[in-house]
Amino acid sequence: MIIDCHGHYTTTPRAVGEYRDQQIAEVTRDPSFRGQKGSLVISDDEIRDSIEKNQLRLQKERGTDLTIFSPRASWMGHHIGNEYTSQYWTEHQNDLIRRVCDLYPQNFAPVAQLPQSPGVDPARSVPEIVRCVEEMGFIGINLNPDPSGGHWNGSSLADRAFYPIYEKMCEYDIPAMVHVSASCNDCFHTTGSHYLGADTTGFQQLVMSNVFKDFPTLKMIIPHGGGAVPYHWGRFRGLMQDQGYEPLEISALNNIYFDTCVYHQKGIDLLLDIIPVKNILFASEMIGAVRGIDPETGFPFDDTKRYIDNNTRLSAAEKHMIFEGNARRVFSRLKLAGE
Amino acid sequence: MIIDCHGHYTTTPRAVGEYRDQQIAEVTRDPSFRGQKGSLVISDDEIRDSIEKNQLRLQKERGTDLTIFSPRASWMGHHIGNEYTSQYWTEHQNDLIRRVCDLYPQNFAPVAQLPQSPGVDPARSVPEIVRCVEEMGFIGINLNPDPSGGHWNGSSLADRAFYPIYEKMCEYDIPAMVHVSASCNDCFHTTGSHYLGADTTGFQQLVMSNVFKDFPTLKMIIPHGGGAVPYHWGRFRGLMQDQGYEPLEISALNNIYFDTCVYHQKGIDLLLDIIPVKNILFASEMIGAVRGIDPETGFPFDDTKRYIDNNTRLSAAEKHMIFEGNARRVFSRLKLAGE
Numbered sequence: 001m002i003i004d005c006h007g008h009y010t011t012t013p014r015a016v017g018e019y020r021d022q023q024i025a026e027v028t029r030d031p032s033f034r035g036q037k038g039s040l041v042i043s044d045d046e047i048r049d050s051i052e053k054n055q056l057r058l059q060k061e062r063g064t065d066l067t068i069f070s071p072r073a074s075w076m077g078h079h080i081g082n083e084y085t086s087q088y089w090t091e092h093q094n095d096l097i098r099r100v101c102d103l104y105p106q107n108f109a110p111v112a113q114l115p116q117s118p119g120v121d122p123a124r125s126v127p128e129i130v131r132c133v134e135e136m137g138f139i140g141i142n143l144n145p146d147p148s149g150g151h152w153n154g155s156s157l158a159d160r161a162f163y164p165i166y167e168k169m170c171e172y173d174i175p176a177m178v179h180v181s182a183s184c185n186d187c188f189h190t191t192g193s194h195y196l197g198a199d200t201t202g203f204q205q206l207v208m209s210n211v212f213k214d215f216p217t218l219k220m221i222i223p224h225g226g227g228a229v230p231y232h233w234g235r236f237r238g239l240m241q242d243q244g245y246e247p248l249e250i251s252a253l254n255n256i257y258f259d260t261c262v263y264h265q266k267g268i269d270l271l272l273d274i275i276p277v278k279n280i281l282f283a284s285e286m287i288g289a290v291r292g293i294d295p296e297t298g299f300p301f302d303d304t305k306r307y308i309d310n311n312t313r314l315s316a317a318e319k320h321m322i323f324e325g326n327a328r329r330v331f332s333r334l335k336l337a338g339e
Numbered sequence: 340m341i342i343d344c345h346g347h348y349t350t351t352p353r354a355v356g357e358y359r360d361q362q363i364a365e366v367t368r369d370p371s372f373r374g375q376k377g378s379l380v381i382s383d384d385e386i387r388d389s390i391e392k393n394q395l396r397l398q399k400e401r402g403t404d405l406t407i408f409s410p411r412a413s414w415m416g417h418h419i420g421n422e423y424t425s426q427y428w429t430e431h432q433n434d435l436i437r438r439v440c441d442l443y444p445q446n447f448a449p450v451a452q453l454p455q456s457p458g459v460d461p462a463r464s465v466p467e468i469v470r471c472v473e474e475m476g477f478i479g480i481n482l483n484p485d486p487s488g489g490h491w492n493g494s495s496l497a498d499r500a501f502y503p504i505y506e507k508m509c510e511y512d513i514p515a516m517v518h519v520s521a522s523c524n525d526c527f528h529t530t531g532s533h534y535l536g537a538d539t540t541g542f543q544q545l546v547m548s549n550v551f552k553d554f555p556t557l558k559m560i561i562p563h564g565g566g567a568v569p570y571h572w573g574r575f576r577g578l579m580q581d582q583g584y585e586p587l588e589i590s591a592l593n594n595i596y597f598d599t600c601v602y603h604q605k606g607i608d609l610l611l612d613i614i615p616v617k618n619i620l621f622a623s624e625m626i627g628a629v630r631g632i633d634p635e636t637g638f639p640f641d642d643t644k645r646y647i648d649n650n651t652r653l654s655a656a657e658k659h660m661i662f663e664g665n666a667r668r669v670f671s672r673l674k675l676a677g678e
Contacts (some may be wrong), residue, residue, distance in 0.1 A: 149493070156526050185492075200535050292580045
């Protein structure tokens with residue numbers, strides 16, 4: 001079985017965007033507008049249509065089996081409106097992920113976005129974690145290290161403000177993917193410099209903190225191949241050593257996992273060569289940031305399975321760990337029908 | 340000859356830090372404090388002592404010849420105080436670089452920091468460029484893409500606000516290294532996530548802009564091996580293609596250069612394998628961010644010459660381009676005594 005640990009519902013039916021547009025209009029008129037969750041009327045057929053023509057088609061074409069699936073990252077938009085805006089939007093988005101997974105229980109497993117909001121205590125996200133895991137069987141969360149959308153004016157992941165989330169993650173044994181949303185800061189490009197910068201930043205915040213000392217079983221996934229981290233592994237090893245931290249093997253690699261969303265062969269080869277196999281999870285983030293065909297290969301940039309298949313250094317057993325074994329360990333609550 | 344294009348004067352005599360402490364005390368008392376440039380009394384012997392025991396010793400030990408030398412990057416501190424604070428500090432720092440180069444004209448060539456300041460028009464830095472190039476023979480500048488020190492609340496490098504600097508760079512045919520200073524934002528680690536994130540961000544801002552169309556001869560150096568860029572070359576190629584930009588060969592590689600400040604063999608091998616040789620400049624940033632010995636190799640992490648020497652793919656002629664030829668082309672104003 002091939003498990004893609006990083007997919008977002010980027011092809012939602014039109015009513016989802018309309019709901020969000022309505023929310024945005026309301027908080028634009030009145031930033032403190034509270035409103036209510038309201039309803040989102042979407043038929044199962046609309047969901048089927050949006051999935052079967054897209055993610056499910058690509059799963060079949062590329063030979064992957066299961067996508068660990070969460071709401072569209074760039075649409076989390078935690079910086080938009082206030083905590084109620086984020087709360088209602090998040091609940092709908094997570095509800096929708098549950099519906100996709102109910103329709104295709106063999107193909108998708110649910111991961112939640114959180115109702116983070118700038119200036120709001122991260123602990124306020126805990127009830128949504130409880131709802132998603134206890135009531136809806138979610139197996140992980142996405143945690144935004146910068147709910148401000150590129151202004152970076154909140155707490156570091158090292159801050160104890162995040163500890164209530166970490167406690168709940170450990171209690172449930174669920175991992176978090178450290179994943180920002182869209183940038184509303186013109187200095188950053190959402191799926192380029194902002195995503196990659198946030199990956200590197202999240203890693204840095206965690207390894208130079210007490211988080212993994214205080215939560216030895218916490219599991220964090222750094223997406224997009226770890227941002228700049230594997231390419232600069234020597235720099236990070238050196239910085240840790242200079243500043244008196246334990247080596248990365250101890251301070252990072254018992255808790256941090258890297259996904260394989262790196263969109264060319266040589267990048268993937270570096271990742272597989274630097275980071276221990278036990279810390280790598282297969283992922284493509286399709287349908288996501290990069291949707292075109294690489295003219296150099298004739299295949300989609302984000303068909304990352306191909307790069308791992310083509311890697312000549314790893315054994316079949318090691319590739320199996322990356323494709324399935326590690327994901328089963330990290331997402332310990334993953335149970336498919338019949339298992 | 341081996342030219343290290345990225346070195347900062349990180350070992351300045353004590354009076355430099357004392358001057359800065361005095362400045363900081365003054366603007367802490369009164370943020371609008373103007374004051375005056377004042378004097379910085381440092382003897383040639385103090386400079387010799389600070390250089391001969393450090394950078395010059397390491398040049399000899401490592402077998403490099405010339406360092407393109409600029410003020411300590413983490414001390415530029417453009418976010419501190421106001422434009423006068425930055426103006427006076429910058430002038431002193433550049434004056435000091437000139438003195439080092441006068442004492443060791445065969446070993447150091449001068450690059451300037453700019454008196455940038457948050458909220459101040461970048462054009463106000465032009466007179467210092469003129470002073471440094473015309474009066475003091477500087478051959479390049481460091482350009483800070485985030486003078487706020489990690490708040491990213493200023494203009495993107497794509498903004499026309501930077502055009503007066505680019506015009507002057509083209510007129511003088513001098514390159515800029517895109518280099519931030521210390522982070523005053525707790526979310527970022529200065530020499531880790533902040534430096535690397537800023538490298539990626541600067542690259543992204545430039546390649547998705549009109550800057551190189553408007554300034555076809557502009558030369559920009561992205562330090563620290565280009566941040567996350569070479570590792571994610573496929574992602575950037577895909578993003579450019581999806582969004583209708585010209586390929587990176589056209590939109591980036593006629594104007595952008597990457598230095599070799601990547602502190603492990605496999606990272607350097609990736610850089611040399613992905614980026615065309617003509618776009619790579621040798622650099623170590625010694626004595627800088629990472630000062631320790633790599634226990635895996637027994638050599639300093641930042642002894643990057645060793646990684647390039649050990650690379651098995653490039654020819655001697657290609658390594659010569661990286662070590663000297665490209666730097667001579669990019670820093671066209673570099674003239675050593677006797678040349």
